[in-house]
Amino acid sequence: MEDEFAFISNITPKRSYQKTLVRGIGDDAAVYSGTQNMDEVVCVDTMVEGVHFRRDTLSPFQIGKKGLAINISDLAAMGAVPTYYLVSIAVPAAWTEGELTDLYKGMDELAKKYQMDLIGGDTVSTKDALVLTVTAIGIVEKGRARFRDQARAGDRLFVTGYVGSSAAGLDLLFEKSLDGVFTEQEQSLVKAHQEPKPHIEEGRLLATSSKRIALNDVSDGVASEAHELAESSGVRIVIEAGALPIHEAMEKYSRQRQIDLALFGGEDFVLIGTAQEEDVKQLQVIFHKKGLRFQVIGFVEEGEPSVWLKEEGQLKKIEKHGYNHFQKRG
Numbered sequence: 001m002e003d004e005f006a007f008i009s010n011i012t013p014k015r016s017y018q019k020t021l022v023r024g025i026g027d028d029a030a031v032y033s034g035t036q037n038m039d040e041v042v043c044v045d046t047m048v049e050g051v052h053f054r055r056d057t058l059s060p061f062q063i064g065k066k067g068l069a070i071n072i073s074d075l076a077a078m079g080a081v082p083t084y085y086l087v088s089i090a091v092p093a094a095w096t097e098g099e100l101t102d103l104y105k106g107m108d109e110l111a112k113k114y115q116m117d118l119i120g121g122d123t124v125s126t127k128d129a130l131v132l133t134v135t136a137i138g139i140v141e142k143g144r145a146r147f148r149d150q151a152r153a154g155d156r157l158f159v160t161g162y163v164g165s166s167a168a169g170l171d172l173l174f175e176k177s178l179d180g181v182f183t184e185q186e187q188s189l190v191k192a193h194q195e196p197k198p199h200i201e202e203g204r205l206l207a208t209s210s211k212r213i214a215l216n217d218v219s220d221g222v223a224s225e226a227h228e229l230a231e232s233s234g235v236r237i238v239i240e241a242g243a244l245p246i247h248e249a250m251e252k253y254s255r256q257r258q259i260d261l262a263l264f265g266g267e268d269f270v271l272i273g274t275a276q277e278e279d280v281k282q283l284q285v286i287f288h289k290k291g292l293r294f295q296v297i298g299f300v301e302e303g304e305p306s307v308w309l310k311e312e313g314q315l316k317k318i319e320k321h322g323y324n325h326f327q328k329r330g
């Protein structure tokens with residue numbers, strides 16, 4: 001990059017979607033007005049070169065798109081409607097301005113889909129690895145945000161999409177690299193890793209259609225997210241191995257590997273939650289009508305906060321070893 005200021009000028013949006021925007025990029029901070037009867041929802045997640053992606057696993061466009069997607073996924077897990085985002089980027093010398101422009105195009109594609117305005121950020125240089133930090137903002141009707149602490153004994157555990165696909169796709173990318181040759185089946189796993197689709201529509205249905213729902217998104221793997229629900233809610237969660245929705249492209253993998261990828265792989269960015277049995281029945285109908293996936297994968301019991309896997313009648317305790325930045329993968 002030659003000039004930080006010319007770069008900022010290039011990535012400044014020429015249009016805005018949100019009516020509440022008062023001042024976007026170009027001042028010391030952005031300003032937007034609150035919306036009556038809505039709560040503001042805000043989250044931030046970071047992607048680091050070498051940790052969350054490599055140059056041979058994601059293209060610059062995909063890095064941008066995924067950097068925004070993982071944040072929209074957290075908004076989805078709260079039941080929110082996305083509105084704004086801010087981008088902080090630390091750029092090493094090896095990255096060209098063209099690549100950075102592509103990275104922003106990736107974010108812009110998704111922003112357009114959800115009518116989100118880019119309203120600010122920060123651009124700095126760094127020595128080795130690119131670091132992309134996105135802050136996403138959304139709104140949700142007052143009292144409707146979906147929390148992790150709402151699971152109760154008797155609830156069913158559900159997910160809103162395939163689990164394990166992203167980790168399977170990453171393994172394929174490690175094996176063959178970005179421009180490797182993939183079968184059509186392999187390509188669907190690779191795509192799940194490179195361009196995860198945030199489940200906003202699902203989150204909105206869960207925020208507006210039912211009563212008490214605990215909700216989280218799958219960034220670190222089903223086991224880790226189930227632990228978060230169990231710990232926040234003070235309950236015991238049982239996952240039924242046979243019910244996990246595994247993509248057909250993983251059929252040729254051993255059963256053990258499929259389950260491992262689903263439980264401990266992560267980055268699927270589907271929603272995982274719990275709801276009362278009678279609400280689950282309604283939700284299944286609503287989701288089905290919209291062509292969306294809603295799969296019951298287990299249940300909630302009273303007991304010490306813990307997660308168990310039920311497989312062929314046997315119960316096995318599963319530890320919280322999803323993806324953990326400061327632990328070796330178990």
Ligand SMILES: Nc1ncnc2c1ncn2[C@@H]1O[C@H](COP(=O)(O)OP(=O)(O)OP(=O)(O)O)[C@@H](O)[C@H]1O
Binds near residue numbers: 044
């Ligand atoms: N360094 C930090 N400083 C302050 N709060 C943090 C920090 N890291 C995480 N948190 C907060 O801790 C909570 C859990 O964060 P966490 O990142 O685990 O959730 P997540 O974004 O859903 O998961 P993931 O990062 O795997 O996508 C959130 O409320 C988050 O804002």
Ligand SMILES: Cc1ncc(C[n+]2csc(CCOP(=O)(O)O)c2C)c(N)n1
Binds near residue numbers: 050
């Ligand atoms: C090159 C490369 N190596 C490993 C991985 C796997 N990975 C990285 S972070 C993460 C969990 C979510 O992170 P966070 O908790 O920060 O949201 C996972 C499963 C990857 N995507 N790319």
Ligand SMILES: [Mg+2]
Binds near residue numbers: 044045
């Ligand atoms: Mg986070």
Ligand SMILES: [Mg+2]
Binds near residue numbers: 073077217218219
């Ligand atoms: Mg989350």
Ligand SMILES: [Mg+2]
Binds near residue numbers: 070071074219
């Ligand atoms: Mg997250």
